[in-house]
Amino acid sequence: MSKQPRIINLVSPSNHQHLLLVGSCLDRAIVSALRETAEFSAVVTDPPYSSGATHSNGRKATPTSKYQQSGTARQYQDFLGDAMDQRSWARWSGEWLSEVRGLCGPGAYSMIFSDWRQLPAITDAMQWANWTWRGVAVWDKTEGARAPNKAYFRHQAEFVAWGTNGRLPPSFEKGRPTAPGVFRSSIDSKKIHLCQKPISVMGWLLSLLPQEAEWVLDPFAGSGSTILAADEAGLSCAAVEEHEAIADQAIERLLGKGFQVISRAA
Amino acid sequence: MSKQPRIINLVSPSNHQHLLLVGSCLDRAIVSALRETAEFSAVVTDPPYSSGATHSNGRKATPTSKYQQSGTARQYQDFLGDAMDQRSWARWSGEWLSEVRGLCGPGAYSMIFSDWRQLPAITDAMQWANWTWRGVAVWDKTEGARAPNKAYFRHQAEFVAWGTNGRLPPSFEKGRPTAPGVFRSSIDSKKIHLCQKPISVMGWLLSLLPQEAEWVLDPFAGSGSTILAADEAGLSCAAVEEHEAIADQAIERLLGKGFQVISRAA
DNA sequence: TGTAGGTATGAATCCGACT
DNA sequence: AAGTCGGATTCATACCTAC
Numbered sequence: 001m002s003k004q005p006r007i008i009n010l011v012s013p014s015n016h017q018h019l020l021l022v023g024s025c026l027d028r029a030i031v032s033a034l035r036e037t038a039e040f041s042a043v044v045t046d047p048p049y050s051s052g053a054t055h056s057n058g059r060k061a062t063p064t065s066k067y068q069q070s071g072t073a074r075q076y077q078d079f080l081g082d083a084m085d086q087r088s089w090a091r092w093s094g095e096w097l098s099e100v101r102g103l104c105g106p107g108a109y110s111m112i113f114s115d116w117r118q119l120p121a122i123t124d125a126m127q128w129a130n131w132t133w134r135g136v137a138v139w140d141k142t143e144g145a146r147a148p149n150k151a152y153f154r155h156q157a158e159f160v161a162w163g164t165n166g167r168l169p170p171s172f173e174k175g176r177p178t179a180p181g182v183f184r185s186s187i188d189s190k191k192i193h194l195c196q197k198p199i200s201v202m203g204w205l206l207s208l209l210p211q212e213a214e215w216v217l218d219p220f221a222g223s224g225s226t227i228l229a230a231d232e233a234g235l236s237c238a239a240v241e242e243h244e245a246i247a248d249q250a251i252e253r254l255l256g257k258g259f260q261v262i263s264r265a266a
Numbered sequence: 267m268s269k270q271p272r273i274i275n276l277v278s279p280s281n282h283q284h285l286l287l288v289g290s291c292l293d294r295a296i297v298s299a300l301r302e303t304a305e306f307s308a309v310v311t312d313p314p315y316s317s318g319a320t321h322s323n324g325r326k327a328t329p330t331s332k333y334q335q336s337g338t339a340r341q342y343q344d345f346l347g348d349a350m351d352q353r354s355w356a357r358w359s360g361e362w363l364s365e366v367r368g369l370c371g372p373g374a375y376s377m378i379f380s381d382w383r384q385l386p387a388i389t390d391a392m393q394w395a396n397w398t399w400r401g402v403a404v405w406d407k408t409e410g411a412r413a414p415n416k417a418y419f420r421h422q423a424e425f426v427a428w429g430t431n432g433r434l435p436p437s438f439e440k441g442r443p444t445a446p447g448v449f450r451s452s453i454d455s456k457k458i459h460l461c462q463k464p465i466s467v468m469g470w471l472l473s474l475l476p477q478e479a480e481w482v483l484d485p486f487a488g489s490g491s492t493i494l495a496a497d498e499a500g501l502s503c504a505a506v507e508e509h510e511a512i513a514d515q516a517i518e519r520l521l522g523k524g525f526q527v528i529s530r531a532a
Numbered sequence: 533t534g535t536a537g538g539t540a541t542g543a544a545t546c547c548g549a550c551t
Numbered sequence: 552a553a554g555t556c557g558g559a560t561t562c563a564t565a566c567c568t569a570c
Contacts, residue, residue: 120389135382150442150444152400153403153428153445154446157402168415178415179419180420180422208419
């Protein structure tokens with residue numbers, strides 16, 4: 001990993017600052033750049049799942065061939081970190097969860113997407129990394145999910161393991177609505193990333209944050225949905241993406257929404 | 267445990283046979299009575315969760331003091347098996363899951379309710395007991411259920427870890443609709459058991475079974491919702507309940523629905 | 533039969549006081 | 552000091568009663 005990571009400084013039409021860092025969230029230079037940025041109020045992210053490994057060729061396949069149905073025209077960039085076995089994945093998850101917790105203030109939230117298969121591993125990893133695990137929220141993808149088999153319940157949900165860095169954040173406004181534990185939203189039909197989350201889903205997660213929250217961290221940025229949702233919620237977001245080509249796609253998406261690049265380092 | 271467990275033989279208005287066995291599903295006499303009954307097509311159950319909060323209430327002895335909000339007037343029977351720590355609970359779950367698998371035919375389903383906290387433990391236990399874990403279905407209790415904390419996502423879902431005894435059941439009818447992975451249904455307002463599941467929810471689970479299925483097993487019967495749902499689905503159900511008083515409440519409920527006792531053993 | 537208003541409820545959770 | 556106990560909190564919903 002380079003000593004001087006590529007860092008793109010962005011400003012949104014509504015005048016919030018955001019950061020895109022190209023590299024690994026476990027890289028020392030990235031971590032110190034993040035530490036200089038802010039004390040984060042939340043980690044909201046969708047890590048690579050490394051799932052689907054009942055058969056060995058499921059594990060060997062690249063993500064796009066594994067997760068896309070045959071005949072799908074759209075091509076996605078393969079993303080990194082998806083070929084580990086489950087134990088390595090849990091261990092690796094514990095490491096980045098621990099690393100990002102060090103960048104968070106007390107009472108900060110972590111909200112980590114997971115499919116059903118990795119849910120036990122991610123909740124273990126959260127606890128190893130000293131987050132207080134507090135629940136599992138559900139994104140119901142509704143009709144968009146396909147059934148592999150009539151003998152199956154449709155895998156139409158994704159899960160969000162969530163917790164806090166120690167005690168809960170102290171202050172909450174009166175009259176604030178409570179956040180639902182199940183959120184229904186179909187998958188975006190126009191995606192630039194295989195696992196792209198709808199902005200409404202990311203917005204639902206961010207709705208839990210207290211009013212004082214300022215900065216949100218997404219160590220696996222992908223197409224940048226967290227940045228867009230954070231911006232809508234009046235928050236700033238630092239997003240890390242390891243894959244150059246995916247980071248470029250994210251920047252393109254943000255520029256298309258009227259974001260402007262203020263500076264690039266390295 | 268007695269050598270001669272109490273066994274109640276019931277017949278429903280639609281003329282299906284059901285069995286209620288009073289005792290533990292790990293008791294030898296109960297297990298051999300079940301073995302003589304049938305080869306089961308599914309295990310559908312809602313075991314005691316032995317769950318609880320991060321704080322002191324979690325260690326309180328009785329389910330009603332743990333799981334009911336303070337200040338509620340409604341009274342329920344406390345049930346057994348809810349005071350284990352997490353390691354014992356996982357181990358115990360593995361044992362009964364293994365025991366009941368021995369009573370099932372190839373391709374039989376297991377569908378086990380869990381709250382968010384025990385979900386990783388129950389999926390581990392399923393796998394230890396040699397069930398093939400195939401997914402997590404979600405019962406969305408809708409807006410009605412809530413924990414009064416604004417810093418929380420509402421704990422409005424219960425989860426169903428499900429799998430099969432080896433390969434999937436072979437034959438499925440053409441044109442059969444697929445079963446949803448998320449099912450919305452509010453809690454029954456008139457419950458006789460603290461954890462009573464709506465019959466519609468149990469019916470959703472049973473809708474996955476192949477047409478040839480005949481007998482369903484519920485090792486933690488509680489108020490007998492599985493029996494009622496099985497009867498509606500044209501299945502027979504053998505239900506085991508350890509707590510005498512709760513078994514009596516279940517019988518009363520079934521008699522109220524027009525079920526008749528044909529015979530009682532012991 | 534329909535509508536409006538009142539009330540009890542939730543497989544909790546937190547905090548602080550007490551032993 | 553660590554463990555235990557008691558009471559406050561929360562709001563959308565379903566159900567009941569009154570009209």
